[in-house]
Amino acid sequence: MGSAAPYLSGQAAASAPGEVFGLLTGLAHIAGWLITYWWVPATAALIGWAVSELVVRRLARAASTQKMALELVPSRHFNPSLEEIFRRGVQLARASTSMPWWAPRRSKTVQIRLRADGSSPLRYRIEGPAGAQRLLSITPFGPDVTVKKASPLRDKPRKHVVRAEFVLRGRPTAPLREVPLEPDPLQPLVDAVSDLRAELGDLAEVRLDIQRAPKWALRSHRVQLMAQARRVERREAQRAARWIRQDASGIEDSLTWQLQQLVTGKQGGGAGGRRLVMPPVPRRVDAAEALGKLAEDDHLVRVQLLVMCASDTEGRAHARLAQLQAALDVFGGGARWAMRGWRLGPWRFGADRWPSRRGFERRWALGHCQPPRANWVRLEELTGLLKPPTVHCRLPLLASDLPTFQHGNPDLLLQGIYRAPDGRRRLVATYARETLFEVGVGKAGGGKTERALAQAIGWAHAGGGLLFLDPHRDSWPRAMPFLAHDHLAERITLIDLNAVGPAPQISSWNPIGMHQGQVAHEVVEAVTDAYASALGWDDASAPRALTILTAAVAVLVAVNEAACRAGRPEDQATVFHVRALLTDAPFRKAALAAVEGRLDEETRSWWQVVFPTLPPDAFAVVLNPIARLAANPVTRVFLGQPAGVYNIRAAMDDRMIVWVCPGGNGPTDRLITALLARDLLRAVRSRRDVPEDRRVPFRAYFDELITLTGVAPETIASMFEDFRKYRVHVHGMTQLLARLPIAVRLSLVQNASTLASTAGSQSAVAPITSEWGDSPGPDVVAALDRYEHYMSLTIHGRRIGPVRITGPHLDDVFADHARPHQAAALERSARRVAGAAPLEQLTARAAGQLHRVGDFLTQHAATVLVAGRNQPRGYQ
Numbered sequence: 001m002g003s004a005a006p007y008l009s010g011q012a013a014a015s016a017p018g019e020v021f022g023l024l025t026g027l028a029h030i031a032g033w034l035i036t037y038w039w040v041p042a043t044a045a046l047i048g049w050a051v052s053e054l055v056v057r058r059l060a061r062a063a064s065t066q067k068m069a070l071e072l073v074p075s076r077h078f079n080p081s082l083e084e085i086f087r088r089g090v091q092l093a094r095a096s097t098s099m100p101w102w103a104p105r106r107s108k109t110v111q112i113r114l115r116a117d118g119s120s121p122l123r124y125r126i127e128g129p130a131g132a133q134r135l136l137s138i139t140p141f142g143p144d145v146t147v148k149k150a151s152p153l154r155d156k157p158r159k160h161v162v163r164a165e166f167v168l169r170g171r172p173t174a175p176l177r178e179v180p181l182e183p184d185p186l187q188p189l190v191d192a193v194s195d196l197r198a199e200l201g202d203l204a205e206v207r208l209d210i211q212r213a214p215k216w217a218l219r220s221h222r223v224q225l226m227a228q229a230r231r232v233e234r235r236e237a238q239r240a241a242r243w244i245r246q247d248a249s250g251i252e253d254s255l256t257w258q259l260q261q262l263v264t265g266k267q268g269g270g271a272g273g274r275r276l277v278m279p280p281v282p283r284r285v286d287a288a289e290a291l292g293k294l295a296e297d298d299h300l301v302r303v304q305l306l307v308m309c310a311s312d313t314e315g316r317a318h319a320r321l322a323q324l325q326a327a328l329d330v331f332g333g334g335a336r337w338a339m340r341g342w343r344l345g346p347w348r349f350g351a352d353r354w355p356s357r358r359g360f361e362r363r364w365a366l367g368h369c370q371p372p373r374a375n376w377v378r379l380e381e382l383t384g385l386l387k388p389p390t391v392h393c394r395l396p397l398l399a400s401d402l403p404t405f406q407h408g409n410p411d412l413l414l415q416g417i418y419r420a421p422d423g424r425r426r427l428v429a430t431y432a433r434e435t436l437f438e439v440g441v442g443k444a445g446g447g448k449t450e451r452a453l454a455q456a457i458g459w460a461h462a463g464g465g466l467l468f469l470d471p472h473r474d475s476w477p478r479a480m481p482f483l484a485h486d487h488l489a490e491r492i493t494l495i496d497l498n499a500v501g502p503a504p505q506i507s508s509w510n511p512i513g514m515h516q517g518q519v520a521h522e523v524v525e526a527v528t529d530a531y532a533s534a535l536g537w538d539d540a541s542a543p544r545a546l547t548i549l550t551a552a553v554a555v556l557v558a559v560n561e562a563a564c565r566a567g568r569p570e571d572q573a574t575v576f577h578v579r580a581l582l583t584d585a586p587f588r589k590a591a592l593a594a595v596e597g598r599l600d601e602e603t604r605s606w607w608q609v610v611f612p613t614l615p616p617d618a619f620a621v622v623l624n625p626i627a628r629l630a631a632n633p634v635t636r637v638f639l640g641q642p643a644g645v646y647n648i649r650a651a652m653d654d655r656m657i658v659w660v661c662p663g664g665n666g667p668t669d670r671l672i673t674a675l676l677a678r679d680l681l682r683a684v685r686s687r688r689d690v691p692e693d694r695r696v697p698f699r700a701y702f703d704e705l706i707t708l709t710g711v712a713p714e715t716i717a718s719m720f721e722d723f724r725k726y727r728v729h730v731h732g733m734t735q736l737l738a739r740l741p742i743a744v745r746l747s748l749v750q751n752a753s754t755l756a757s758t759a760g761s762q763s764a765v766a767p768i769t770s771e772w773g774d775s776p777g778p779d780v781v782a783a784l785d786r787y788e789h790y791m792s793l794t795i796h797g798r799r800i801g802p803v804r805i806t807g808p809h810l811d812d813v814f815a816d817h818a819r820p821h822q823a824a825a826l827e828r829s830a831r832r833v834a835g836a837a838p839l840e841q842l843t844a845r846a847a848g849q850l851h852r853v854g855d856f857l858t859q860h861a862a863t864v865l866v867a868g869r870n871q872p873r874g875y876q
Contacts, residue, residue, distance in 0.1 A: 045844065056104045061101035064366045069127045070136055071150035074388040076799065078144040082383065087140040089379035092210050093301050095132035105214060109304075110136075110680040112385060114206040115153070115187060118198025121188050121395040124149050124388040127367060144150075145388060158201050158310035160317045163351040165361050166305040166328060166337040167372045169210045173225065173292025174334025176381040184393035188327035192320070193455035194396035195422035201312030202571035208385055209304040213376065218300070220301045221373065222291055229290035230282075237282035299379040306364060331466070333382065336862025340372070396421055397398050397428070397803055402795060404427035410462040413815070415754070416789060416805035427813065428651065428805065430793050432464075435753045436724045438731040441768050441788075442758025445809035447787035449475055450755075452701050454808035455731070457482045459699060461817065465491075465647065465655035466699040471707050473498050474662040482814045483657070483821035491656050494830035495646055495671065497663035499634050503689075505836035506634060508641035511675050512553060515569035516650070517666075519686065523547050524553050526682040527575070527675065534674035534711045535625060545621045546612070547606075550858060551773040552578045552622070554603050558595035559853070562860055563642075570855035572642040573849075576630055580850060582619045583823065587850075589856035615679040625671055632668050632727040637839060639672075640846030642853075645835030649683035652689075652698040654729065657831070677712040681719060687726040695727040705734035705744070713741035720747040737761070737767045756791035758807070759784040772802045 030763035034041065096110045096193040101278045102486045117123075126136055126152075137147050137717035166245040168176075179185040189206065196202040288295045294544045305328075310321040349359040363370060379386070388555055389395060405427035405604040418424050434739025440448040453475055460483060472498065481494060495507050511527050512521065528550045532538065537546055553575075569711075579585045592607060599607075616844050638644075651658050662673045680700065687695055700719070702708050707827060719730050737745060749755070749771060759767045762778035769778045773793060781790050793800045811818070 008350035023124050060104045060107040063107035066130045068130045068133045069150040070147055072124045072388045073320045075144045077391050079391045080141055080387055084140045084491040085383050086385050093212050095135050096211050098129040098132035106370050109209045109211045111367050112208040114670040115191035116196050116204045119436055131437040141828045159312045160314055161310040162321050164307045165340040165351045168335045168374045169338040170335040170376050173294055175293050176331045176335050177333030179384045182392045184390050186389050187393055188330045191745050192323035192327040203310040205308050211369045213300045213302055222864050223479050227284045233282045233285055266474045266813045268470035293378050302371045303375050303377055305779050402428045408462050414458040416807050434794050436729050437720055439748045439752045439756040440733040440756045441737050443760040446758030449703055452809040453479050454810055454813055456701055460657050467658045468701045469660045470703045471662050475862045480823040481818045481824055482821040484819035487714045489829045492830045493658050493834040495660040496836055497634050504839050505831050505833040506637050506837045506839055509644035512557050512576055513572050514564050516647050522682050525555050527677045530674040530678035534671045549622050551606050552581050555591055559591055569643040571852050573853050576640055578626055579623050594857045594860040628668050637846050645666055648680055655694055674711040677715045681715050684723055684726050684728045698728045699732045701734050705732045706739050709740050709744045713744050717743040717747045720751050736764050753794040756789045757781050758789050760762040778814050
């Protein structure tokens with residue numbers, strides 16, 4: 001047994017080399033086979049990869065069908081904090097994993113879509129897993145952002161389409177630039193699509209896919225980064241050592257060093273005489289420094305950034321892509337967004353060319369996220385893209401936001417000229433049905449009246465009716481050449497109390513006339529309120545004057561009712577018969593006898609009991625303003641005709657164009673204006689007898705609101721509060737909003753669909769800019785050029801602006817409508833339609849009206865007696 005052990009040991013030792021040789025021989029045979037038949041494993045690997053890729057794609061396509069889309073619509077005052085935006089980013093990252101367990105990673109993503117196609121400046125959509133809808137619907141932005149379910153987007157084919165994928169370039173561990181929230185980080189993207197033209201088929205869309213970072217990929221990437229950092233550090237150490245040795249050798253071989261050795265006597269031969277050089281040791285690589293933003297796992301995501309631009313016009317899509325590329329450069333810092341691909345001369349090989357195009361289109365259509373390895377970012381770097389446009393974003397006005405004005409379109413109301421960011425100018429308008437009230441403020445000559453005239457002329461040519469009340473008459477000569485058309489002539493009427501020319505012609509109006517079918521008590525109330533408003537009467541300061549005037553007008557209105565029933569409207573009384581009724585006993589007796597049975601019991605009792613007790617001087621306060629009206633020959637003939645032609649209610653229903661020029665701002669003119677304003681209020685309210693859907697729209701333009709509200713503040717305030725119900729819309733202009741009475745000012749600002757301001761002093765425009773949140777501020781508005789406006793508009797129930805608009809100039813906007821050679825004929829026609837007659841003729845008729853009314857009262861009283869009615873006793 002002892003001799004066997006050495007034998008076996010020697011045999012094993014002898015067989016070991018053979019086994020090693022056999023192993024090497026086998027490996028050589030395998031290597032040879034692989035070299036000879038390399039295509040077999042390559043084909044097997046390719047087939048395996050293709051099968052796995054096919055399975056993954058089918059699963060990813062199936063998972064893509066289980067997605068939803070939300071659209072986020074911010075309010076005008078949306079101003080989120082950094083914390084709110086960060087929390088939204090955390091929501092998006094968490095939502096990306098809300099997919100079935102079998103879903104491939106490429107389908108586990110949330111996509112932010114920034115889209116501009118002409119329907120809005122920039123639509124902000126979120127698309128993600130259907131299971132994350134509840135999570136994504138409740139945002140940390142609160143009520144300032146409306147989240148609604150988005151409908152599918154279907155794009156028509158465009159002739160020219162360009163595609164691009166952006167990747168992060170620069171140091172892979174460096175962050176993007178920290179972009180402040182003011183101005184909005186989305187502003188460069190908005191500016192890039194601000195000149196988009198939907199009529200040319202322009203489309204631009206940016207898609208940002210966010211995906212939670214896979215742990216294994218992150219670890220692998222970190223290992224590579226650390227290895228690369230160590231290699232860099234070793235190379236740096238080797239380079240430093242090499243330079244140190246070169247420096248040391250150069251010093252020792254220098255003449256200075258050799259002389260120093262001779263002087264000191266320290267000469268050594270050979271290598272032993274040289275100084276010892278210690279090479280630098282590579283320093284330890286700091287992981288935090290080497291990994292940068294990838295050092296921590298928290299809030300680290302992978303992103304994919306795809307861009308597509310399209311147009312039906314050649315060159316516009318490529319230009320749009322270049323604009324978006326420049327906009328993304330704003331986010332560049334240590335890392336930047338760069339277009340993926342490479343360039344060869346004039347050609348660029350990227351997402352638009354083989355082999356990348358097919359993969360791009362698949363990811364675009366299905367929403368798959370397959371980002372490059374370098375696209376790692378922290379949520380803080382995406383702050384600018386995780387929220388919709390904020391209050392600090394300047395949005396362009398597209399045709400879908402503010403429609404383009406079309407001549408002759410009754411649905412549109414001209415507002416001015418908007419200059420787009422690309423320099424194009426277009427006439428813009430609001431929808432007539434939404435433009436209920438307008439307020440224009442600014443200094444004299446700034447363009448308020450010119451803009452109102454352009455709007456009124458456009459409305460007239462579209463078939464609309466309007467009233468233009470101008471105390472100064474300057475607007476009428478300005479508007480005449482553009483209204484001098486045959487199809488408008490029969491609709492235009494001029495009420496001019498300025499007595500222009502050697503033989504002036506004046507129209508007529510009887511405020512208490514009943515020949516036009518008015519309601520008696522409404523007429524009494526309108527006239528009495530107009531006097532009280534113009535003269536400052538109220539129940540506390542002038543109760544007796546109000547009572548006397550009300551009773552007198554009630555009797556005269558009853559007289560006029562009787563005259564109209566008798567078929568004698570030319571025998572109606574006027575406001576000037578108030579003096580006869582109060583001071584002429586025979587006239588009063590005849591009038592009261594003629595209207596017996598037409599007055600209510602309280603009015604009859606007042607005339608029987610109270611009137612006889614009044615002293616004669618009690619009538620002076622009532623008769624004084626009437627005497628002033630009678631002393632003016634123009635107002636005497638205007639109000640002194642029995643059956644005046646002016647009828648604002650009929651003008652509304654017949655779509656008439658009524659120009660009223662009261663004549664000035666004196667006490668008499670203010671009283672006329674108050675009567676006209678109160679009659680307008682009465683006429684509008686009388687439209688309640690017409691069904692709402694059959695009320696004809698009518699617009700009233702009030703130039704110099706300060707003048708109008710000075711005589712009728714409560715009346716004007718009531719107009720801005722009530723007229724909307726009756727489809728009558730008021731446009732007011734004033735130099736100073738602060739000079740308007742408080743009631744009028746509050747009603748104006750509260751109900752205005754359009755607020756506009758031209759240049760003026762800062763204190764004058766401040767009340768308007770304060771309604772805009774001082775954006776722009778008073779200093780900006782005060783520095784506007786002539787005809788420039790800042791205005792806020794209402795479109796589809798949403799406020800647009802304030803936006804800078806150039807006021808329309810008649811000579812430019814309506815140049816094709818100008819007929820200056822027909823202006824004189826138009827004025828003659830307008831006076832004829834208004835029933836104007838020579839001043840002398842009307843004066844004679846007004847002078848004899850007292851006798852005609854007296855004769856009618858005598859005859860009518862006799863008729864009443866013959867019919868068996870007794871004359872009441874106790875009248876004086």
